[in-house]
Amino acid sequence: MKVQGLNSSSRKTRNLIKETFAELMNEKKELSKITVTELVKRADITRGTFYTHYDDIYDVANDYQLETIDLLVSDDNILYNKEDVLNYFSDIINCLKENEKTYKMFLSSTEPLLFLDKLKKLASQKILFALQNEDLQNDYLELDVSFFINGIMTELLKYFRDESDYNLDELHENMIKWFNRIF
Secondary structure, eight states: OOOOSOOHHHHHHHHHHHHHHHHHHHHHOSGGGOOHHHHHHHHTOOHHHHHHHOSSHHHHHHHHHHHHHHHHHOTTSOOOSHHHHHHHHHHHHHHHHHTHHHHHHHHTSSTTHHHHHHHHHHHHHHHHHHHHTSOOOOTTHHHHHHHHHHHHHHHHHHHHTTOOSSOHHHHHHHHHHHHHHHO
């Protein structure tokens, strides 16, 4: 990321670049098939404008992933108990709803698998921390959290790839049910 202090115009340009990038990811399905030339042409910006904000296409993908991870598993929101985890689920679903179109485009490609692995790991750590503060008699807590998070991520990925029969509200409702049954 090149531009540090983002003003309103810079934020709009970066958002335009990321939106265009997400559209291209949706179409091409692979990061390696997207070129800067194609992106700037579609976004109707100059190459110089692109390079003012990003080094290359991989830098855009990385920025996108870091922004999403920050939104979904920010360390600013420490979870201390089950109630915090349930509120966290609501926050995640609201974030996904607010950015649904972009996530659908980005997650429909084959590229975000490493990103999802990183997201699963961070979410698992966050939830495991909260549950360790509870008085649970569970010798397999880490394994249960892993299964739970992997299941959620799989269902959310299916949703964003239009492979799910459920909407985000139904997935949220079931996340809470599964969580309460398991923990």
